[in-house]
Each structure stands twice: as structure tokens, then as C-alpha cells.
Amino acid sequence: MGLDTATLLAEQVALLEAGDADGLANRYHPQGVVLHEGGAVDGAEAILELFTQAVFPPRRIVKATTVCRTEDTLLYDVLQDVAGNTVRIVGSFVLRDGFIWRHTSLAVPVES
Numbered sequence: 001m002g003l004d005t006a007t008l009l010a011e012q013v014a015l016l017e018a019g020d021a022d023g024l025a026n027r028y029h030p031q032g033v034v035l036h037e038g039g040a041v042d043g044a045e046a047i048l049e050l051f052t053q054a055v056f057p058p059r060r061i062v063k064a065t066t067v068c069r070t071e072d073t074l075l076y077d078v079l080q081d082v083a084g085n086t087v088r089i090v091g092s093f094v095l096r097d098g099f100i101w102r103h104t105s106l107a108v109p110v111e112s
Contacts, residue, residue, distance in 0.1 A: 002095065002097065002098015002099060003027060003095055003098055003099060003100065005066075005069040005070065005071065005072065005073065005074040005093070005095065006069070008074055008093055008095075008100075009064055009066050009074060009076050009078075010064070011027075012024065012027075012093075013061045013064045013078070015027075016054070016055065016059055016061070017058075017059060017060065017061055019055040019056070019058055020055070021048060021051035021052040021054070021055050022048065024051040024054075024055075025044065025047050025048035025051050027099060027100050028044065028047050028099055028100045028101075028103075029096055029097060029099035029100060029101040030043075030044060030099075031043075031101065032044070032047055032099065032100055032101055032102070032103070033101075033102055033103070034047055034050060034103045034104075034105065035102075035103070035104045035105070036050075036091075036104070036105040036106065037105075037106055037107055057082060057083040059080045059081065059082050060080065060081040061078060061079075061080050062079040062080055062081055062086070063078070063079045064076065064077075064078045064079075065077045065078070072094060072095045072096070073092065073093070073094050073095070074092060074093045075090075075091075075092045076089075076090070076091055076092065076093070077089075077090050078090075078091075079110070086110050087107055087110070088107065088108050088109070088110045089105055089106065089107055089108070090105075090106055090108050091103065091104045091105035091106060092104045
């Protein structure tokens with residue numbers, strides 16, 4: 001049994017807040033790709049390195065919203081506190097074979 005879009009965002013948030021880079025990276029398909037403002041990252045080693053960097057400084061999730069989802073795709077909007085700065089991340093996950101196959105993530109301006 002693999003990942004499910006019904007619980008995916010909550011599980012990702014818990015791992016991110018726990019600083020669990022290995023736990024996050026292990027959820028990705030062997031051919032997984034992450035697209036973010038810094039570029040494209042693909043493969044297990046590169047994804048692990050991305051999350052190793054992403055968990056520092058520690059993050060506190062203020063609000064995590066699943067905007068919409070299907071059986072294999074989820075669109076999300078997350079507001080987080082990173083070292084006293086509010087950051088909004090909008091993105092998506094696409095599942096394949098029970099793992100995250102594609103992940104998009106973009107920091108967007110926070111409305112005041």
C-alpha cells in the first residue's frame with residue numbers, strides 16, 4: 001500500500017516540522033522529480049539533499065490546505081513560519097506506484 005492524497009499533505013507537514021529529511025525523501029518514487037524556484041531536482045540522492053537543506057532552519061506550519069485533489073494528484077497551499085519569517089508555498093504532488101512521482105513547489109508573496 002502506498003501514499004494516499006487524502007492524508008498526503010498532513011503526513012508531509014508532520015515530517016517537515018519534525019525535520020525528518022530522510023522520511024520525506026523516502027516517500028519519493030525512484031524516478032521522482034521536484035520542481036521549485038531553485039530549479040529541477042531528480043533522483044533519490046538529489047531529493048534527499050534538497051530536503052536536508054529544507055529542514056533547516058526548522059519550520060512551523062501555520063496552516064496547510066489541500067486546495068483540491070484527485071486519486072493521484074493534490075494541489076496545496078501552505079503558510080509556514082521559518083525563523084520568524086512567514087512564507088507561503090503553493091504546489092502540487094502527483095503520485096505513481098504509491099510514491100510521490102512529481103512535486104511542484106513555489107514560494108509566493110504573503111498577503112498582508
